[in-house]
Amino acid sequence: MKRGEKTMKKLMSLVLALAMILSLAACGGKTTGTSPDSAGDSQQETPATSDGAFPEKQITIIMPWSLGGGPDTIARQVASYGEKYLGVPVIVENHTGGSGTIAMNDALQAEDDGYTMVVANGPLFSLTPSFINVNYTLDDITPLIGMRITEFVVLTNSKSGITNIDELKAYAAEGNTIKYATTGGPGNDSYTMISVLFKLLDIPAEPVPYDGGQEAINALVGGHVDVAIGSPPTYRDYVINGELNCLGTFIPEGLEVEGIGHISSFRDQGVDVDFTGMDYFAVRSSVDDSKKEVLTNFIAEVYADPEFQEFMKGMGMEAWEATESEIVDMVEAQTEAMTEYIPLVQ
Template structure:
């Protein structure tokens, strides 16, 4: 009887130990799982602009495709350097992404001292090709064509989506230099702020991308003077917008925004984040959203993004010299 009792007690102890070990193993697996908490996307530009709108839409799929909430945190200023610096100061645990662009590396270092280099980040996947368009509000400025801009007979005030070192600032400044028109830049922290300034008549000209200007053009409030995309662009609901190159002005630029993390983040975590965004891009509802914005997601990988930055760095040198004169 005693032997049977001892055997029963031993079996109970062994079972309890196995159960505890199994539970501990599961607990360790859960703690090692990535992600197991909220992921943050740092946004260099203000609320309502093209990249901010897209990033927030991507973030809304966090629970569906990543299993955790994803939020967007805006850190504006410094032509994007404030946001990038914040991302590089965050833990390299994969819980912080940043939206970056080419000019942070191809333009900004020519205009201000920066404490980072391209080797500090890893681009995960592209977000969009930046199709900048120059716009006027004829009811406020009386300017509705490129010829009208040339004949305005005054110093033109133009809104940019950032200061020196920013892509929009550089390209619209180049445009006025090429046209030989006296002009004054009025920098704003994002595309929506620049468009609001144009709508209110605070500036004569503004630069923007389709998500922020499209409705204004569709309702007849704004007029597109041209785009820096050399072959021109077709925008849903608006039609074709000619390039400045087609109009005899040597000013072209194809920008890009993309998702990135610190380069020291674990490769497996980089893959998880990249796969998450790929799933969002493939989602029919997201594709419908992007079409409604007059845009397409740009799914370029790390190598293509880095090559674009290298190419852009070479192409921008003449423009940098022109703007600095």
């Protein structure tokens, strides 16, 4: 064979080998997703993953009631776990006034991006609309998880010597008008229920509104009013140390409070009145369901934390882990029950 022919054969072999390598490389590119189409898909997925992270910034809890009350104290404790369970700060803002309607309106005007929660209660829907014109309904929010059952107790200053309903009636029969501390006016649950109690007892009484539950209890301890209404976080220590007396509770089955014991219901004392309230965390109903789930799981994790449970025990309470449907059912039942009491105070 001539030298030229051998050289040509070698060149042809190299060309064929190179062609095969290029062909295999092309096939390999398709299976690993490096084709232009696949690369485009990969580039689109990365921003979606980044944008889908929630939360990425501070979350705000709007609180309708004043600093230091039961729901405010619990909400602030929940918020303190934000960094631990969400990786972002959680703060509480008090938007007081209008029997809670100011806070509710502010929450519904906030962006529906999941970064604003609100603490709500039953009377915002079952009671307040009968006294105040509101532009919201229960359909505008989604309850995430319960916070607490509102266990209202009526109390007196121990110096008064009034320890039960009969002694209260005897005090009024002497010509005294009972001055009672409430948190708010008509449309507020504590105002309504204690006002109904005095109506049913046929006792002359005058409401003295305060900004929050703790202020109302402080007024009673200071002797500025005869009677006050409160929940365990605000009155418990005063009862334990003997400064205040418990006259009864609106909870129909009575109430057990850590460090105090059993508190009789007004129904058990012959007064046909009861009320079981509730506080809960909520967001605008238009918030994305996945974000609602993140927020609900966050609060549930806090409730399961041993330190938080110890905190609640110290307040004489337990977290109320009700679901959305349970909360809605309870609000609707409360709305029907309130039709019996509202005419007594309108």
